[in-house]
Amino acid sequence: MKSSYLITKEEILKLYKPIDSKAHKGTQGHAVIIAGSYGKIGAAVLASKSCLKTGCGLVTTFVPKCGYQILQISIPEVMVATDENVNFITNIHLPLIPQAVGIGPGIGKELGAQKALFEFLRVNKAPLVLDADALNIISENLSWLELVPEDTILTPHPKELERLIGKWNSEAEKFQKTIAFSEKYKVIVVMKGAPTYIINRTSVYENTTGNAALATAGSGDTLTGILTSLLAQGYEPKYASKFGVYLHGLTADLALPKTGYESFTASTIIKYLGKAFLSLDV
Numbered sequence: 001m002k003s004s005y006l007i008t009k010e011e012i013l014k015l016y017k018p019i020d021s022k023a024h025k026g027t028q029g030h031a032v033i034i035a036g037s038y039g040k041i042g043a044a045v046l047a048s049k050s051c052l053k054t055g056c057g058l059v060t061t062f063v064p065k066c067g068y069q070i071l072q073i074s075i076p077e078v079m080v081a082t083d084e085n086v087n088f089i090t091n092i093h094l095p096l097i098p099q100a101v102g103i104g105p106g107i108g109k110e111l112g113a114q115k116a117l118f119e120f121l122r123v124n125k126a127p128l129v130l131d132a133d134a135l136n137i138i139s140e141n142l143s144w145l146e147l148v149p150e151d152t153i154l155t156p157h158p159k160e161l162e163r164l165i166g167k168w169n170s171e172a173e174k175f176q177k178t179i180a181f182s183e184k185y186k187v188i189v190v191m192k193g194a195p196t197y198i199i200n201r202t203s204v205y206e207n208t209t210g211n212a213a214l215a216t217a218g219s220g221d222t223l224t225g226i227l228t229s230l231l232a233q234g235y236e237p238k239y240a241s242k243f244g245v246y247l248h249g250l251t252a253d254l255a256l257p258k259t260g261y262e263s264f265t266a267s268t269i270i271k272y273l274g275k276a277f278l279s280l281d282v
C-alpha cells in the first residue's frame with residue numbers, strides 16, 4: 001500500500017490562520033450549505049451549525065420549504081433560503097455569491113434533487129464540498145464531475161466511496177482506485193473512516209485525531225459544515241481538507257473523557273469545536 005503522511009498538530013499549526021483583530025463578518029467568508037429533505041432537516045441543521053462555529057462570518061442555508069421554520073428556530077444566526085418545493089430541493093437559487101458551498105447531506109435522490117444538483121454544478125464557480133446524497137447522485141453520473149471546480153473536496157464514507165469507484169478486493173486496491181479517481185477528476189477525496197485518509201492525486205495523508213465516539217448519526221454532516229467554513233474563510237482546499245478532518249477528530253478526543261463513547265453525539269462535535277481551536281494553543 002502507498003505510504004502516507006501523518007496529519008499532526010505541528011502540520012496543522014503551520015497552516016492555521018488565526019483571526020485578525022480587525023476582522024468583521026464580511027471578511028470571514030459567506031458560506032452556503034445546501035442540505036436536507038423531509039425527515040432529514042437535521043442534516044442541514046448540523047452542517048450549518050458546525051459551519052458557523054468553525055469561524056466563517058455568514059452562513060446561508062438552502063433547504064426545501066419544510067425546513068424553513070426548523071432552521072430559523074434552531075439556529076437564529078443562520079440565514080435561510082428555500083426551494084419552491086416542500087419536501088426536497090428541486091431548483092437551487094441563491095440570493096448571494098458564496099465564497100464556498102457544501103452540498104449533499106440529507107438531500108435525497110429524488111429526480112428533482114438530481115436535476116437541481118446538475119443545474120447547480122453547471123453554474124457554480126465557488127469552492128465546493130460534495131457529501132452524502134450529492135455523491136450518491138454523482139456516482140450514477142460521473143461525467144458531472146467534469147463540471148466541478150478543480151480541487152473540489154469529496155467526503156465519502158466507505159459505502160459512498162464504493163458507489164463512486166466500484167468494489168475493491170484489498171486495502172491496497174481501494175487506495176489505488178481512489179488515487180486514480182482523484183487524478184482523473186482533479187478532486188480531493190476525504191476517505192472517511194477510522195482513520196480518515198485524504199487522497200490528493202498521488203499524495204495520501206492520514207489523520208491522527210478522532211475515535212469511535214464519532215460513529216454516530218450526523219457526524220459526517222458536521223464535517224461537511226466544518227470543511228465548507230474553512231473554504232469560505234479562504235483556506236485552499238488542500239489545507240481546508242487537512243485542517244477540517246483534524247479539527248473534527250479533535251473534538252471527539254477532547255470530549256471523550258467527559259461524555260464517554262455512548263453519549264457522544266454529532267451535537268457534541270459542534271459543542272467542542274471551540275475547545276478544539278483553543279487546544280491548538282497558538
Ligand SMILES: NC(=O)C1=CN([C@@H]2O[C@H](COP(=O)(O)OP(=O)(O)OC[C@H]3O[C@@H](n4cnc5c(N)ncnc54)[C@H](OP(=O)(O)O)[C@@H]3O)[C@@H](O)[C@H]2O)[C@@H](O)CC1
Pocket residue numbers: 039040041042043044104105106107108132133157158159160192193217218219220221
Ligand atoms: N439527522 C439527519 O438528518 C441525518 C441524515 N443523514 C443523511 O441520510 C442520508 C443517508 O446517509 P447514510 O450514510 O446513512 O446512508 P448510506 O449512504 O446508504 O450509507 C449507509 C451504508 O453505508 C455503510 N457504511 C456507512 N459508514 C460506514 C463505515 N464507516 N464503514 C463501513 N460501512 C459504512 C453501511 O453499511 P452497513 O455496515 O450498515 O452494512 C450502510 O450500508 C444522507 O443524505 C445523510 O447525509 C445521516 O447523516 C444521518 C443523520
Ligand SMILES: Nc1ncnc2c1ncn2[C@@H]1O[C@H](COP(=O)(O)OP(=O)(O)O)[C@@H](O)[C@H]1O
Pocket residue numbers: 132157192193194195196210211212213214215216217218219220221222223
Ligand atoms: N470508529 C471511528 N473512528 C474514527 N472516526 C470515525 C469512526 N466511525 C465514524 N467516524 C467518523 O465519523 C464520520 C461519519 O461520517 P458519515 O458516515 O458520513 O456520517 P453521517 O452521514 O451520519 O453524518 C466520518 O468523519 C468518520 O471518519
Ligand SMILES: [Mg+2]
Pocket residue numbers: 131132157220221
Ligand atoms: Mg454522511
